[in-house]
Amino acid sequence: MVQTLVIHGNEACVRGAMAAGCRFFAGYPITPATEITELMARMLPQVRGVFLQMEDEIASICAALGAAWGGAKACTATSGPGFTLKQEGIGWAAETDTPIVVIDVMRGGPSTGQPTSSSQQDVMQAKYGSHGDYEIIALTPSSVQEAFDLTVKAFNLAEIYRNPVMVLSDEIVGHTREKIRIPEQVEVVRRKKPESSIKDYIPYRPTSQGFLDGMPTFNQGYGILVDGQLHDEWGIRAGHKPDVSAGLVERICRKITGHARELLDVEEYRLDDAEVAVIAYGSPARPSLRATKEARHTGVKAGCLKMRILWPFPETAIDQLCQRVKKIIVPEMNMGKIYREVERVARGRAEVISMPKLGGEMHTPQEIFEKIK
Amino acid sequence: MHPLADKYLRQAALPLIFCPGCGDGTVLNIFLRAVEEMDIFPDLALVGGIGCSGWLPTYLRADVLHVLHGRAIPFATGLKLTDPRRKVVVFTGDGDCVGIGGNHFIHGARRNIDLTVIMMNNGIYGMTGGQVAPTTPLHGRTQTSPYGNIEFPFDVGDLARAAGATYVARWTTAHPKQLLRAIKEGIEHAGFSFIEVLSQCPTQAGRYMEGTSDPGELLTLFKKRAISVERARSTAAQDLRGRIIVGKIHHLTEKKEFSKTLYESFPAEAADNQDHP
Numbered sequence: 001m002v003q004t005l006v007i008h009g010n011e012a013c014v015r016g017a018m019a020a021g022c023r024f025f026a027g028y029p030i031t032p033a034t035e036i037t038e039l040m041a042r043m044l045p046q047v048r049g050v051f052l053q054m055e056d057e058i059a060s061i062c063a064a065l066g067a068a069w070g071g072a073k074a075c076t077a078t079s080g081p082g083f084t085l086k087q088e089g090i091g092w093a094a095e096t097d098t099p100i101v102v103i104d105v106m107r108g109g110p111s112t113g114q115p116t117s118s119s120q121q122d123v124m125q126a127k128y129g130s131h132g133d134y135e136i137i138a139l140t141p142s143s144v145q146e147a148f149d150l151t152v153k154a155f156n157l158a159e160i161y162r163n164p165v166m167v168l169s170d171e172i173v174g175h176t177r178e179k180i181r182i183p184e185q186v187e188v189v190r191r192k193k194p195e196s197s198i199k200d201y202i203p204y205r206p207t208s209q210g211f212l213d214g215m216p217t218f219n220q221g222y223g224i225l226v227d228g229q230l231h232d233e234w235g236i237r238a239g240h241k242p243d244v245s246a247g248l249v250e251r252i253c254r255k256i257t258g259h260a261r262e263l264l265d266v267e268e269y270r271l272d273d274a275e276v277a278v279i280a281y282g283s284p285a286r287p288s289l290r291a292t293k294e295a296r297h298t299g300v301k302a303g304c305l306k307m308r309i310l311w312p313f314p315e316t317a318i319d320q321l322c323q324r325v326k327k328i329i330v331p332e333m334n335m336g337k338i339y340r341e342v343e344r345v346a347r348g349r350a351e352v353i354s355m356p357k358l359g360g361e362m363h364t365p366q367e368i369f370e371k372i373k
Numbered sequence: 374m375h376p377l378a379d380k381y382l383r384q385a386a387l388p389l390i391f392c393p394g395c396g397d398g399t400v401l402n403i404f405l406r407a408v409e410e411m412d413i414f415p416d417l418a419l420v421g422g423i424g425c426s427g428w429l430p431t432y433l434r435a436d437v438l439h440v441l442h443g444r445a446i447p448f449a450t451g452l453k454l455t456d457p458r459r460k461v462v463v464f465t466g467d468g469d470c471v472g473i474g475g476n477h478f479i480h481g482a483r484r485n486i487d488l489t490v491i492m493m494n495n496g497i498y499g500m501t502g503g504q505v506a507p508t509t510p511l512h513g514r515t516q517t518s519p520y521g522n523i524e525f526p527f528d529v530g531d532l533a534r535a536a537g538a539t540y541v542a543r544w545t546t547a548h549p550k551q552l553l554r555a556i557k558e559g560i561e562h563a564g565f566s567f568i569e570v571l572s573q574c575p576t577q578a579g580r581y582m583e584g585t586s587d588p589g590e591l592l593t594l595f596k597k598r599a600i601s602v603e604r605a606r607s608t609a610a611q612d613l614r615g616r617i618i619v620g621k622i623h624h625l626t627e628k629k630e631f632s633k634t635l636y637e638s639f640p641a642e643a644a645d646n647q648d649h650p
Contacts, residue, residue: 024455026447048643050454050635054447055480062444062477063451066420069438070455088441218418218436218452219459225383225431227439236386237431 003182009147009173010035012180013103014043016151017075019186022101023049024072026063028056028082031115032171033105036077057082061089061102068098069226071217073155073191077103081112083122084129090164091130092228094252097204097212099158099165099191103151106170106282106333108360117360118171120282120333126166127311133249135256137263138166138311141173142285145180150308156189157263161255162215168310170333172283172362191215198222204248205233210255256312265309266317270296274303276372277325277350279318279342281307283362284331291368302372310338315345322349329371331355331363377405381414383434390428394588396546396572397493401429403549404462404491407556418459420449422469425500426493426572429464443473446481449488457487457632460560467494467508471527475507482536482565486631489559489566492529495574496582503577513582529569534623539564541623545571545595548619555621563630571595571617 007015014036017025025044027037037053044051050067054060057078064074078086083104093100106122108114126138137157139150151167158165194201194214203224206212216222225235230245238244256263269289271277276295280288285306295302305321307314322328328350330339339354346352355371357363382405391397408414419430423442430437440448445463453461470478470492481488497515498504505518508529512521533541540562542555552570559566573579573591580586583594595617602620605613 024451026451045639046643048639052450052454054450055476058444059447059450059477059480062441062447063454065440066438066448066451066453067455068451069436070418070452070459072455074451089444092441216436219416219456221415223383223434223436225386225437225439227431227437228441229439234385236383 001184004179005182006177006179007144008035008175008177009141009144009169010105010175011039012144012147013077013151013167013169014039015182016148017101017155018043018047019182019188020152020155021073021188022075022155023047024064024067024074025049025076026052026054026060026067027076027078028054028060030079030082032107032174033077033079033082033103035174036103036105057085058089061086061100064100065089065093065098068100069218073099073159075101075103077105079105079107079115080109080122083125087125087129090136091132091134093164094130094134094136095228095230096226097162097252098226099162099215101151101154101158101165101167103167103169105174106168108358114360116171118283118333118362119358119360120170120284120337123168123310123334123337126168133253135253136164136166136311137161137256137309138168139265140168140281140307140310142282142306143173144176144178146308147173148180148182152186156187159189159191161259162212163256168282170282171360194222202233203235204231206251210251210258260312260315263309263312264314264317265307266314267306267308269304269306271303271305271321273301274325275301276303276327276329277321278302278304278329278331278368278372279307280304280331281310281338282333284333284357287363287365288331288368290365291372294365294369295372298373300373313341318342318345322346325350328352329355329368331357331368333357333362377409381405381408381434382432386432389432391425392576394573394575395425396495396570396574397426397429399546399549400491400493400552400570400572401432403553404429404556406553407560411557411560413460413560416458416460418452418461420445420452420461420463422463422465422474424466424469424498426464426466427469430462443469444477445469446474446477446488446490450481450486453486453488454632454635457636461488462560463488463490465490465492466499467492467496467529468498468506471529471532472507479532479536482533482538482567484631485537485539485564485628487563487565489556489568491556491568491570493570493572494529495572495578497574497578499574499577503581510582515581530567530622533567537565538567538623539625539628540566542567542621543569543571543617544619545599545617546573547592547595548599551619558621562624563633564628
């Protein structure tokens, strides 16, 4: 039976995580993500899942990573300053092919910034926050329904790609209450077990697709070495071997960039004949869509492209759009971070206009409409 | 090859990263003896931090996480809580454990979670080339305390006990039999076990602080300085200066272990999660 609820986005993330099989959460309270930690504390024990409030954000992600190898689908949630602290763990996860979901309910920064106000200022930190070369997947919900749906999807993608997956929510999505529909069953990707026998199992030998032969749980006899140092196919350190270490970094990056087509998740609204396009993600996607509709009423051929997966960046979709439209508007609750990515893809073929908005408030449909016409 | 090495070591990972004469080799040897005598290999889940000592578990054919600097205890916490039957052993150094990892260490001890933390203490940051550590003796000369260390060192055993650890022991690499017993007791103890091993570092601490890079001489110094915890109790404070108090410092069995508490705290009506993920 479909359940209809009126809840806020943070609760939707928790319900999405639970539905996707999350059975371990370690977190540290931080505004505006705290409700995720509080609700996990309530809900996880009901399914014999482990909830831990750790001593800090670093410990939280590390405990979740340990739990992932212990056999659980694991998660942590935070906001800006805590997201920064989690970055070394995110890098470790990328380097070791460990599935983990990190929910960042974005607030304004830099530093402790605006704890109770919204922003989209962490989008580059999500992609580039940890040191070294690696890739992540980031999903950007714009509504409470999407907070649920995309959290489920984040857990599934974490299992498929064995990679850190971010849910880049924001304070507006996190604290807005609206009606959502939760299906009785959601599609859940179960953890892939190794196909080879224990004797033949080589933990880090990629298939032709760039994936690995399943992820064993500790204490099942595989004797796996999971090392944050660059390693060979058996997990043994290989930082001193240029070819082997380079091969590992290339593999973990290509594992994501090489599947950009499968990871494309955009919604298009009236882009077929559009001359003006709004490209948006997260909260500002909603006034963008509204502004596009208003513009159509006034006879302006406007359309909207909403990104539900921001990283890997939907370059092909935007590239095709740049061949058709004259003008692209990018409203963001930051100084214009994704605007630069769009401009990079546009290469001068369309005029790209940044619409930054700081201070914690979302763009109004009117503001975007003014730019469209 | 030693029969225990043949049985338990990841041959492809050899040779060991440790310098000749390093005490960490002794700890590896004694740990393998403990594993053999206790017959616990399939239940082991090992976590290593960063630094020379953090490498120790990577040579075993067990399931191993080699993690981030200072973060071994939170990784081990997650690992333990997903299945409390695991015997989780953390290998760490003094810098890893109480320098960068100090906060995680005290909170692990506070929870009294059933981890066995073996901290190799050489009084210096060895792998990065001999810099001052939170355990470097006062006046000790290192690469970052060239005029002598001006900070007071931690007594990590006291710290562990004060934070809530329920098994605390300290030995040196010159006490292999006693250390073996402590490791076995620590693994058997249901709670946060902290075993400190004074481990000689001929390359850095020996050369710069002790004036000798001869491992034999360093072991002799350990023997000379060691005083049992029982004798230390009746020894005047000024006579304990420069001495290493060894033995079982603290053993408390009444305090409840954390993972057991956590699993017992699940509501009776809670659905079983065996089926996940």
